Amino acid sequence: MARIPASDLGRTLCGPVPQEASLNTVEPLDELQQLQRETFDYFLHEVNPVNGLILDKTATNWPASIAATGLALACYPVAVERELMSYEAAISRALATLRFFWESPQGPEPDATGYRGFYYHFLDMATGQRAWQCELSTIDSALLFAGALAAAAYFDGPDVREREIREIADVLYLRADWQWALDGGVTLTHGWKPESGFLGYRWEGYNEALLLYVLGLGSTTHPLPDTSYAAWTSTYRWERFYGYEYLYAGPLFTHQLSHVWIDFRGIQDPYMRRKGIDYFENSRRATYVQQAYAIENPRSFDGYRKCCWGLTASEGPGPARLNLNGIQREFYDYVDRGAPLGPDDGTLAPWAVVASLPFAPEIVLQAIDYCVHQAKLKEFNRYGFKAAFNPTHPGEAGNPYGWWVSPWHFGLNQGPIVLMIENYKSGLLWRLMRKCPYIVAGLRRAGFDGGWLLSSS
Template identity: 75%
Template sequence: MSGKKLTTDAELEMLQDVSFSYFLHETNPDNGLVLDKTEANWPASIAATGFALAAYPVAVERGFMSRAAAVERTLTTLRFFWNSPQGSELDATGYRGFYYHFLDMRTGRRAWQCELSTIDSAFLLAGALTAGMYFDANTADEHEIRTLADALYRRADWQWAQDGGGMVTHGWKPESGFIKYRWEGYDEALLLYILGLGSPTHPLPGNCYAAWTSTYRWEHCYGYDYLYAGPLFTHQLSHIWIDFRGIQDAFMRVNGIDYFENSRRATYVQQRYAMANPLKFAGYGGCCWGITASDGPGPDTIKVGGIERQFYGYLGRGVPYGPDDGTLAPWAVVASLPFAPEIVLPTLDYCIHQVKLTAFNPYGFKATFNPTHPVKSSNPYGWVSPWHYGLNQGPIVLMIENYRTGLLWRLMRDCPYITSGLKRADFGGGWL
C-alpha cells in the first residue's frame, strides 16, 4: 500500500482483500477450521471460524473468491461441525450444541483443556446463519448449506448454558462443570442473548435479557453519555451481524438512543481519551487510538523516560479506566468504521501511510503496536506484534463491508431467528 495515493474506496477494498486472505491461507481445507493466530503449533479458534463463514459471502461479492470455492469451503466447515463428536468426553469437539474455544487444527478435537465457550459458539453460529442466508441458490450444495446452518443453530441448548441462573454462563468444562462467571454488564454478549432468545428449540426465557440489561452501567466520559464497556471490540462484534440503527430495547428507549449511536459515542470516547492521554504514552492522539482486548509487548516492567512502565501480554485493555499500557490495535479502529468514518478514516490513513503497519505483512494489519515500549525495531513507531489473529481479521473484512454496502446487515435482517430474538428482547422501531 505505497506509491500513488489511492481513493478511500480502493484503499478499503485492498485492506479487505489482504485481510480476507488470512482465511484463504490459514484454514485447514479438510475441515474448514481457521487458525487462531499465526504462531507455530497454534490451534484453531471457533470464533475465527465463524468470522470466516461470514466473510466468504463478502469475498464472493468482492471477487476475492469464486462462489463455487466459497460454497465448497462453507460446506466443508458446516459438515465438520455437524458430524464432529458432541459429548462429555474430554476430547470431544463440542457438547449440547456448543463448541470448545480452541480446537486442534488437524483433528478438530478440543485443545489445551479449554472451555466450552458460549460466546465463541455464538460467533460460530452467527457465521453459519450468515452462510445460510447468503447461499440461497436452488442447488444441492447450497440447499445443504442452508439445512446444516439451521440444524447447527437449533442444536444449541441455551437453557442448559444458563445453569439454572438468570444469565448465561461463560462456558463449561467436562472436568469441573460450569464456569462461575456469567455474561453480565454490557459487552459482546448482546449477540449471544439475541441468538439464545431466538432459538426455536431451546430458547432462553424472556426474563433472561432483562436480568442482563439490569447489570448495565450508563456513564459520562469525555463529554459523552453512553452505555459503558471498556474494550472497543465489545462495542463492535454484535454489530457485525445486527443492524441496530433505529431499533431500541427498553434500556435504550429510556436513554433515547440506540446501540449503534452508543457505539459511535464509545468510538469518540476512545479518540478523546487518546487525545487527553492521561498516562502520557507515546504516539497517542487524534489519529492514533484504539484500545481493546489485544496482544501486547509484555509481561514486562521497564523504566521508560524516567517512568516505570508495566507492559502486558494478551489482555482486555479498555478506556477510560484501563488497563492501558500504550498498546493500540488498528483492527479495532477499522471495526468502528460504520459508526464514525469521519475519525476512523484519518486514523487508518495514519496507520497505513505514516506508521506503515500494513507494509510487508501478508494479511494487512498486525494485531497491535506500542510506540512507548522501547524495543529495538525496524519500525520507528516502536513494538509491533509479530502475529496476525483470525479474530482481528474477520471484523476488518466484515465491518468495512457493512460500511460500504451493509451486506451482513441486509442478510441478517431477513434471518427469522435474529428478528425473533430481537422481538423477544423487546426491541422495536426502525426496520423491525
C-alpha cells in the same frame, strides 16, 4: 522504510482526511478495498481446507478458533461479492466447514469437539478435537452460529449444495441447549469444562454478549427465557466521559462484535428506549470517547493523538517493567485494554479502529490513513495490519518499526475488518442477517422495536 522514532511518533501530523471524508473519493475507496483484500487473505491461507477450521493465531503449532471460523463463514459471501473468492470455492469451503461441525463428536468426553450443541473454544486444526483443555464457550459458539446463519442467508438458491448449507446451519443452531447454559441461573454462563463443570463467570454488564442473548432468545428448540435478557440489561453501567453519555464498556471490541452481524440503527430495546438512543449511536459515542481519551493522553504515552487511538482486548509487549525517559512503565501481555478507565499500557489495536468504521467514518478514515501512511503498520505484514502496536515500548532490538509491534495475526481480528468495511460500504452482512428469522425473533423477544424490524416478516 525510514523508521519513525517512538519519541517522534506522537508529534507527526495526522493524515489529511477531512471531517466530511467519504467513499465518494477514490483514494479512501482504493485503500479500504486493498485493506479488505489483504485481510481476507488470512482466511484463504490459514485454514485446513478439509474441515474448514481457521487458525486462531499465526504462531507455530497453534489450534483453530471456532470464533475465527464463524467469522470466516460470514466473510465468504463478502469475498464472492468483491471477487476475492469464486462462488465455487466459497460454497465448497462453507460446506466443508458446516459438515465438519455437524459430523464431529458431541459428548461429555474431554476430547470431543462439542457438547449440548456448543463447541470448544479451540480445536486441533487437523483432528478437530478439543485443544488445550479449553472451555466449551458460549460466546465463541454464538459467533460460529452467526457465521453459519450468515452463509445460509447468502446461499439461498435452489442448488443442492446451497440447500445443504441452509439445512446444516439450521440444525447446528437449533441443537444448542441455551437453557442448559444458564446452569440454573438467570444469566448465561461463559462456558463449561468436562473436568470441573460450569465456569464461575456469567455474561453480565454490557459487552459482546448482545449477539449471544439475541441468538439464545431466537431459538425454537431450547430458547432462553425472556427474563434472562432483562436480567442481563439490569447489570448495565451508564456513564458520562468527555461530554458523552453512553452505555459503558472500556474495550472497543465490546462495542463492535454484535454490530458485525446486526444492524442496530433505529431499533431499540426497553433499556435504550429509556435512554433515547440506540446501540449503534452508543457505539458511535464509545468511538469518540476513545479518540478524546487519546487526545487527552492522561498517562503520557507516545503516539496518542486524534488520529492514533484504539484500545481493546489485545496482546501486548509485556509482562515487563521498564524505565523509559525517567518514567517507570508497566506493560501487559493479553488484557482487556479500555478507555478511559483502563487498563492502558500504550498498546493500540488498528483492527479495532477499522471495526468502528460504520459508526464514525469521519474519524476512523483519518486513523486508518495514519496507520497506513505514517505509522507504516501494513509494511512487513502478510495480512494487512498486525494485531497491535505500542509506540512507547522500544520492542526487540533491530525490529524494523522502532517500537513494539505484534508479530502475529489473529483470525478474530481479521474478520471484523473485512465485515465492517463491507457493512460501511454496502451493508451486505446486515442485510443478510435481517433475513434470518432467528435473529428477528430474538430481537423481538428481547423487546426490540422500530426501524427495519417494523417491516420484517
